[in-house]
Amino acid sequence: MSQSVVAKRYAVALFEIGKGKSNLDQLEEELLVVRSVFLNDESLQEFLGNPRLSSEQKKELIRNVFKDVSKETRNTLLLLVDKRRSDMIADLVDEFVKMKNEARGIAEADVYSVRELTEEETKQIQDVFANKMMINTLRINNIVDPSVLGGIKIRIGNQIYDGTVKTQLKRLEQNLVTANK
Known part of the structure; x- marks a missing residue:
């Protein structure tokens, strides 16, 4: 076991x-x-x-x-x-x-960003994702990651929401490659 x-x-x-x-x-x-x-x-x-x-x-x-x-x-x-x-x-x-x-409707989130998030940005992320996940509260742990060129990546449990510039560029590259075939 x-x-x-x-x-x-x-x-x-x-x-x-x-x-x-x-x-x-x-x-x-x-x-x-x-x-x-x-x-x-x-x-x-x-x-x-x-x-x-x-x-x-x-x-x-x-x-x-x-x-x-x-x-x-x-x-x-x-x-x-x-x-x-x-x-x-x-x-x-x-x-x-x-x-x-879970019993209290609280989720923990790791938010990766290139710099420390402001209180206002943290509050916006909490509101949007708490609503999206239908929970009462989202606790945010901001992790500063210099490899994030811009945007943010959020990990809540086993779900990842990746809005980083790096990921968006990869998607654009994949779309261009598949469009040219």
């Missing part, structure tokens, strides 16, 4: 618990901090991946490092350590955030 499928199962369980206790926002905040800690602290990953250490030693570290998080978050982390699945924490967090966003 793939890691993402397993991560999704854990995320669904935590999401249902959070929904039942009406603390989804708190869980999301905690999980984003947990993911950041795991991604930025290689020694933590090495410690949890060390086969010579007992499961109890690893769980004690989790209890100490994440003592300020909710019981639900901490128990999920402890369960992942017990099942030797601490390497999937980032995937679990991504799945949890995705489920929470």
